[in-house]
Structures are given as C-alpha cells and as structure tokens.
Amino acid sequence: MLASSSRSIRLAGSVVNAGVRNARRESTVTSPTAPVRREVTKAERAAMRAARKERANAFIGGGGMGPATSAGAGEAVGGESAATAAAVGRAHKSSSSASGPTFDAARLGWYAAVVIPTAFIGWGIVDEDSPPARLSRMVGLTGMIEEYAKPARTKLLPDWNQIPNIPPDFPAPPCLVIDLESTLVCSTWDRKYGWRHAKRPGVDKFLALMAQYYEIVLWTPSTDGIAAPVVDSLDSKGYVMHRLFRDSTNYHNGVHCKDLSWLNRPLRKIIALDDDPEALKFQPENLIRIKPYDNPNVDDDTLERITPLLVEISREGYEDIPELLRQFRGMDADEIAEEHERRVNDLRVRRERTAQRGLGSFASSSRAHLPPPELPPNLAGGGDGGVQQLTAKDLVGSAPAPEVSESGVVGWLQRRQKQQEEQNKEKFELWNEVMMRKQAEKKRKMEEQQQQHHHPA
Secondary structure, eight states: OHHHHHHHHHHHHHHHHHHHHHHHHHHHHHSOOOOOOOOOOHHHHHHHHHHHHHHHHHHHHHSSOOHHHHHHHHHHHTTOOHHHHHHHHHHHHHHHHTTHHHHHHHHHHHHHHHHHHHHHHHHHHHOTTSHHHHHHHHHTHHHHHHHHHSOSOSOSSOOGGGSTTOOTTOOOOOEEEEOOBTTTEEEEEETTTEEEEEEOTTHHHHHHHHTTTSEEEEEOSSOHHHHHHHHHHHTTTOOOOEEEOGGGSEEETTEEEOOGGGSSSOGGGEEEEESOGGGGSSOGGGEEEOOOOOOTTSOOOHHHHHHHHHHHHHHHTOSOHHHHHGGGTTOBHHHHHHHHHHHHHHHHHHHHHHHTSTHHHHHHHHHHTSOOOSSOOOOSSOTTTOOOOOOHHHHHOSOOOOOOOOSHHHHHHHHHHHHHHHHHHHHHHHHHHHHHHHHHHHHHHHHHHHHHHHSOO
C-alpha cells in the first residue's frame, strides 16, 4: 500500500516538471526578439544634444515644453540635421519670449516672498529699536529666544559657605576668572598629529601662586567635551576650583559672552584675564586684557610680569577692584605690568630720598665719597690676629622696642594695623590648609581611578 502511494506521488511530480519545461520552451519560442539599436552618427548626436539643451532652456525660461519643441526633438532623433533642430529651438524661443512678462511676475513674486521677510528679520536683529524688533518683543518671541541664549544655571558657582572643605567662618577671597584658549594654552592642528595644545610659559607657577590668593575659575567658551581633557592635563594638581564651559556663557550678537554677574560672587571682588574684550563686554571694567598666545615658538613672560600686581591686589584687600583697574584703562597686561613696576620704583626712590634727609643725607653723602677698602672686612671675627672693632650696639646694647601707645588715635591705628596683620596671616594659613586638603583629595581620587583602571572589576 505504501509502495503504491509513493509511486503515485513520484509519477505526479514528474508530470508537473514536464509541464513546466514545456511551458518554458513554448515561452522561449514565442517571445519576440529585442529590437536592434542602430548606430547614431556624430551629426545626429550633436542634434540631440542641441535639442536637449533647447528643451532645458525652454523649461527653465517658459515653465514647460510646447508641442513644437517635442516635434523638433523627435525629428532630430529620427535623423534630421542639426540645422532643423536649431530652427525648431529658435521658433520655440520666440514663442516662449511672448510669455516673458508672466514669468517675470512669478519670479518677482517669489523673490518678494523670500527677500522681504528675511530683510525684516535682519533689520530686527541689527537694530533693537526697529519696528520688527518691537513687534517681536510685543508677541514674546524675543523673550523665548533670549532664554536659550542665557546660561544654563542662575548661579554658576555655589555659595562660598557650601563648598566642601571650606571652614564656615573663612572669608571669601577675591575671584580670578581666567580664559583657556589663547590665554593659558595655544591650540594648533595639523594633518599628522591633529590637535595639539602648548602651555603658555610660566602657567604652572602662575596657577600655583594664584591659588594661594584667589578663588580661581577657568571659564572657556568651548564645550566641555573638547575643553575638559585639556583642563585636566593643564591643572593636574587641582589649583582651579571651578570650571565653566559654553553652557555657562551668554550668547549675544554672535559672541559667547562671560557675564560675571551670574557667578554668585560680588563684582567688586572679581578680576578677569582674557584675550578677547568682546567676551567681557558686559563687565569691561573687571577685565585685564592679555595678549593672545598663538605662537608657541615665541618667548612670553606676560603671566610672570602680571603676577606682582595680582598678588598685591589680594594682599592689600582692595574692596573695589574695578575702581582700581580703571586707572589702567586702555592698557593690556604687559603695559599694566610696566606701569606697576614704574610706580613701585618711583615709590622706592621717594622713600630713599625721605630717609636721606638731614643727618641721613649727610651720612650717605660722606659714605658715597669714601674710597673703596684695600682689604676685605674680617667677617669671621678672628682672622690673622686682627682685632675686631667694637660697635655702638656692643657698647650700649640694642635699641629699645618702639613703645605702643595704648590711648589716642595713634594707639587705635597701631592696634588696628596689628589686628589686620594677624587676620591676614590667619587667613593665608587657613587658605593654604584648604588648598592642601583639596589637592590631597584630588590626588586620592586620581589614585583610585588609576587602580580601577588597572584592576577592573
């Protein structure tokens, strides 16, 4: 029974296969042959190119093809001469020129629909008092755009008493805002090495010294994904307390501006070092403009020269730093350093002249005219049997300590000066402890990250 059924199945399959083969054979026999393409001469090919060019010009100029053009094209393909195709094209061109005013009106209408709104938008952007700008403010469109241009947070820096490892009673030092690109580093790119960053000469010493006197904020208009690795390599010891990137800037008139009023610090206690004055257009009185560092092959000592002024500002405890910087208006960092050195030298000369008045002047003038000694002084006190000369100090003893007046204005000023010196000393000691603690914590975190990298879980 099973054998007979299997034979029946094989017989049916063979019948079906035979039918398929017969159908394929019949379709092959009855299918029409493909037409043979004839060879096109050079003249016909030139005529077809001319016809296609005329059709394209007609379509662009008149918005479509007429029957004359189609006929001309067909005749050109069929073997007519190039002169016939050119005659047909000229005929269509003359016919399309009759519809020229319609095309001009459409084109002018399209231009008006695009150019006029664009001009109004540009007018509103350039002139804030223009009618388009007023209309935008009235409907609320300007406010929506400005919200996206503002920094991401209302307080870019945390409150001073909320920063970890900072004693609650420790006073806030001045804030030093430093730019990254062209101020601390020079960025170059080539096809062989890609992006490379060169540190400005003296930047390590500058950051180490400024960290003892200022709350350092590194603020760059670059994104954190690009600038963060550079900052990590630049500040490997953790001198920078805060890092701000592009999301903390205020985009205004095509420039990523650094609005210092968003730092949550008093503006009168902020100094900004930047090479771009446009970046500090909101608070130009807080800016010390520094020359761009764009050539690592040139010697540069700008950071070293501006350091004494910055240290003096912090040590003296100026309450209004912008007022102090107004006397250097229009100068860059190098010129400010030169002016500061000149003033210090003038002050030193005036003090020397004051000290040389009276008997001091007589003593200095008499010493100036004495000839140089023939033998060097015997500083050891023994020597070759020489007798050491007695001085006034050996005869009468040291001078008594200056008496401190306990009453009156003089006493009050002396006590106040002494208190300020003690407070400054305590403040600097606490600040050094804070920075050392912060560096130790950062070093510990880096060691933990390295251990996790070498021994992954």
